[in-house]
Amino acid sequence: MARERLVVVGGDAAGMSAAANARRRRSPDDLAIDVYERGPHVSYAACGIPYYVGQLVPAAENLIARRPEQFEAEGIGVHRRHEVRAVDTVQRRVLVQPLDGGEERWEPYDHLLIATGSVPVRPQVPGIDARGVFGLNTLESGMAVYRFLEEERPRRAVIAGGGYIGLEMAEALCLRGLEVALVEKEEQVMLTLDADMAGPIAQELERVGVELHLGESLTALETADGRVQAVVTDAGTIPCDLVVLGLGVRPNSELAREAGIGLGVRGAIVVNERMQTDTAGVWAAGDCAQTFHLVSWRPFWVALGTVANKQGRVAGINLGGGYATFPGVVGTAITRVCELEISRTGLQEREVRELGWEHVAVRVEAPTRAHYYPDAGRMAVKLLAERGSGRLLGGQIVGTDGAGKRVDVIAAALHAGMTVEEFVHLDLAYAPPFSPVWDPLLVAARQLLSRV
Amino acid sequence: MARERLVVVGGDAAGMSAAANARRRRSPDDLAIDVYERGPHVSYAACGIPYYVGQLVPAAENLIARRPEQFEAEGIGVHRRHEVRAVDTVQRRVLVQPLDGGEERWEPYDHLLIATGSVPVRPQVPGIDARGVFGLNTLESGMAVYRFLEEERPRRAVIAGGGYIGLEMAEALCLRGLEVALVEKEEQVMLTLDADMAGPIAQELERVGVELHLGESLTALETADGRVQAVVTDAGTIPCDLVVLGLGVRPNSELAREAGIGLGVRGAIVVNERMQTDTAGVWAAGDCAQTFHLVSWRPFWVALGTVANKQGRVAGINLGGGYATFPGVVGTAITRVCELEISRTGLQEREVRELGWEHVAVRVEAPTRAHYYPDAGRMAVKLLAERGSGRLLGGQIVGTDGAGKRVDVIAAALHAGMTVEEFVHLDLAYAPPFSPVWDPLLVAARQLLSRV
Structure with missing residues (x-):
């Protein structure tokens, strides 16, 4: 019998990442871990689904990151097709309904992690x-x-x-x-x-x-x-x-709401930087949980695998007796549509206006490689900065051939609170196969600088 | 007759960039600009030469960014096959030798920009x-x-x-x-x-x-x-x-040395952030000029087209009556060898040791895309941080398929003086065609964090 018990509701990115990280720090004798997952799968890459449907990925199997047996072998109880119907935060117990037959039952917990994800609108x-x-x-x-x-x-x-x-x-x-x-x-x-x-x-x-x-x-x-x-x-x-x-999707936070756990932006579960909710013993992570926007300085909600994994890791480290925090996001996202790479980070114009802030913006088009290098693609870059202060507020990229991941440089600059003046001096990598001498990001920044 | 005269020695990246930027801000009536270039070409992409030799670029013509006539049309005098043999900083004049015949002559200047580049060892x-x-x-x-x-x-x-x-x-x-x-x-x-x-x-x-x-x-x-x-x-x-x-190359600073202008690291011309030398009326930019390393906090010298262009731009803005500074570099460079992308930024282990600092380092290998996505490449990432403080000191990347330009994220973090703890939280873009859920940079940072 373990000294304490962690119950995790939801067995995808956040839940399993938390379970694995907690296990790494605390032995099964010290902390029992049980994961209840409504569906038949755990620990899979939801972001890969369109590529599986499009047959770029041969089988659904390929999207499964780790199998239940792997978690079980580490002493993590994985209960698929089990739905958690209610949380009693006073007596610290959850009502579990096996979906393939059997009676619903109350299971006790010392620590509860809600990682119930999101549901499509x-x-x-x-x-x-x-x-x-x-x-x-x-x-x-x-x-x-x-x-x-x-x-x-x-x-x-x-x-x-x-x-x-x-x-x-x-x-x-x-x-x-x-x-x-x-x-x-x-x-x-x-x-x-x-x-x-x-x-x-x-x-x-x-x-x-x-x-x-x-x-x-x-x-x-x-x-x-x-x-x-x-x-x-x-x-x-x-x-x-x-x-x-x-x-779109919305946070799957019904269970938390019914248990009286505090909800925030768009109904996402309010958590602090360690992923603790407002209720003793209850943690939340992933798509069901709120986060913080490091550019707008406001609570924020976004459903993304990266954030879910990071929040899950932080929750797991803390539940494992370590110390970790997740400060928040800057709103980075990327995708590809056929030949086009599409990425964005920070605030877009609408978001800046909603905050009541004022901004300057620039949009430039530039080649992705040296103009004379074969197969140079094209990309459009948009950069936004706060009027007056020149603080960089966001960036958007649409282009081919290595354009998209350049958004990470803007994301790093947003984390650092850089101004356009600082950004324009960035020592970015140049060689003809990779970039023009002035990387398109710097071309945009140079133009933006004159408008701040 | 113009009010003042700018003489530029050397007509490639730094020199021509400076001339163009100065011209944009001051009319030919106000500032005459004359560029003396020893060779037959101006404003070309030296970094493209290997691709021209390898026939990836069809003709040498393709490497020429702007033709002399374009500069002449803007009122910039371009004198090719003219060598500047001496500088008289007291009487503010240069000794010009036409290489295709004609007598050497003294030409006066009010402002002199030395942009003589580098010479191969x-x-x-x-x-x-x-x-x-x-x-x-x-x-x-x-x-x-x-x-x-x-x-x-x-x-x-x-x-x-x-x-x-x-x-x-x-x-x-x-x-x-x-x-x-x-x-x-x-x-x-x-x-x-x-x-x-x-x-x-x-x-x-x-x-x-x-x-x-x-x-x-x-x-x-x-x-x-x-x-x-x-x-x-x-x-x-x-x-x-x-x-x-x-x-390798060394700064082509003989002309400056003989004129008594101060030299620094490896014989590069000492300049301040506005690209002024220690001698009144004399500026320098590009491969012949020194710069500053923003990670080691030491004077530094590097011969790169990006730096030359940036320094030339800053010199030109200042010579044009504006105000601009070039704070320095973090040591970023990139190249490709066949299928391999190779990049680096910041300090490498040898450089850290030479400073007498101590560091921790990590090297990880990871896929460039989601493991299930077709054609995922491999990359190795190395990150260095200062022992104790955790300040990020440098990064190196070797890999295929989009690996190399990721170094720009590390470069931005170095500019911002980020610690590994801060870096690990970066909200980098993720979608299966572009990255694993944990970008290889973050995988490296996470491991490094445990060693700081």
């Missing part, structure tokens, strides 16, 4: 529960789409939502030979970028054959015999036999 | 002046090698020196179908990286057929009829009909 429109309509946030849901493609051979897909998942799934389904339409209620795709950066992304989608319906809202799904037949928007009807919802 | 060994032996630092010298390849059809080349130019030329000559041997007096190539990072580079060179002679010193060149026949080292004789010297 499902609009309450007619037909939303029809066969052929998929959300995408678990490996199971990805496998369900895959099976549907194999068994039903759909020919025409509509993607609802032009964000990361929507765009990645649009490309994946193009690769699978479907006709693909994409519906987005705003006038641009990729709302986390400014409109002047999103244009080339729309062009790239159209280049590979995606039919764009911008400025259209999903109002209903037409069905027949319980199967989806068409997507109806406020502008018309788009026939289809497959619908993928990419309308 | 030429070992004083027998045969060094034989036909078939080339240094490489001007477009002319690159064109001479190219002509030699076309006209003499050499079959076997020896590269003396395993640094950036040596490695790039080894690859270029392999591409041209020559047998290539490389002689390096140390036991590793690429001395700006630590030995444990240089191993894979040597393997890559051998993979593409370069015969490595490490730990061998050049002692003589055998010649016949004034042509090189073999390279002789302390270990043997290597027959060849082409020798390329890649033994």
Whole structure:
């Protein structure tokens, strides 16, 4: 019998990372660890799902980072298909329901980590529960789409939502030979970028054959015999036999809310830098937990595998008796749509305005390599800085061929609170195969400097 | 007749960048600008020469960034094949020798910018002046090698020196179908990286057929009829009909020294952050000028196109009546050898030891993309931090496929004076085509953190 018991609710990135880190520091005699996971899989790479659907990744198996047996071998109890229905924070116990039969039961804990992730936004429109309509946030849901493609051979897909998942799934389904339409209620795709950066992304989608319906809202799904037949928007009807919802996700924080644990931005669980909630003995990490934005200096919520892994690691170190903190994020994200690399960090123009701050911005286009070097690509860089102070506020990149990861330099500068004046002096690497003499980031910074 | 006159000595990156920036701020009526360049070309990309020799770049023309006529059209006098032989800092005049005939003459200046660049180190060994032996630092010298390849059809080349130019030329000559041997007096190539990072580079060179002679010193060149026949080292004789010297460069500061202008590290001209020398009215920029190392906090010298361009820009803004400073470098450099991207920034172990500081280091290997994503490459990352304080001191990267430019993140962190603890929290971009969930840089930082 272990001295203490850690219960983890949710067995993906944050939960398993925490469990593994806690185990590394405390032996099974000292700390029993039990993970309850509603689904059949633990520790998988949700971000890889579009590449599995698009058959760039051969099998769902490949997305599994570590198997349950590996955790069990380390003395971590992994209980798949077990749902935690309630938390009693006074008596420190959770109500566990085995999903494959058996009675629900109360299990005690000394420390509880809530790592329940996020759930896809499902609009309450007619037909939303029809066969052929998929959300995408678990490996199971990805496998369900895959099976549907194999068994039903759909020919025409509509993607609802032009964000990361929507765009990645649009490309994946193009690769699978479907006709693909994409519906987005705003006038641009990729709302986390400014409109002047999103244009080339729309062009790239159209280049590979995606039919764009911008400025259209999903109002209903037409069905027949319980199967989806068409997507109806406020502008018309788009026939289809497959619908993928990419309308964003929200924190899966019902369990915490019902237990009286404090929630914050968008309903995410409030945590401090060590990942402790406002309730004694209860921790949270990953997509269900809030974080902090190091550029806006405000609480923030984002659902990303990187953040989940980092928060999980920090929670695990602390639960293991160590000391670690997670200061927050600067809002970095990246994806690829066909040939285009798309990345962003910090605040975009809309976010700056919402804070009531004022900014200057610049957008430049430049080659990704020396102009004379073969196969030089093109990239657009946008940089934002605070008016007056010149503090760098954010950056966006759209381009080919090594453009995207350059955003990490801007992210590092945001962490450091650099001004444009400081940024312009960065000693960035140059050789003809990698960059023009003035890296496009520095070209942008030089121009921005004159506007601060 | 202009109110004042700026004379620029040397018409490549630093000189022409300064001239253009000064011109942008002051009209020809206000400031006459005359550039004297010893060679036949101005404003070219010296870093592109190996790619021109290797025929990745179709013509020498492609390396020319701007033509003399473009500068002339802006009211910048460009005098090619004119050598400045002496500077009289008291009477503010330079002695100009036209190289294509004509008398030497004194030309007055109000402001003088010395941008004379660097010269290749030429070992004083027998045969060094034989036909078939080339240094490489001007477009002319690159064109001479190219002509030699076309006209003499050499079959076997020896590269003396395993640094950036040596490695790039080894690859270029392999591409041209020559047998290539490389002689390096140390036991590793690429001395700006630590030995444990240089191993894979040597393997890559051998993979593409370069015969490595490490730990061998050049002692003589055998010649016949004034042509090189073999390279002789302390270990043997290597027959060849082409020798390329890649033994490094030194500041071309003779003119400044003779004029009594102060020299510093390795004989580079001492300048302040605005690029002023210790002598009234005299400025310097580019490879001939000293700079400052922002990690070692010591004066430093490096010959790089990026630094030359930046220093030239700063000198030009100041000469144009503006205000700009160049704070210094962190020692960033990058190159590619066949499939391998090689980059470094900050201090390497040897440099830390020379400062008398103590450090901790870590070297990790990791995939460049998510492990399940197709064509993931491999990369090795080395990070150094100061013992105790945890201040990041440097980083080195060797790998394929997007590995190299990641060094810019480390460079930004060095500029910001980040500790490893701060670095480990960086919100770097993640998506399966670009990175594992934990970017290799963060994997390295996490490990380093436990050693500080």
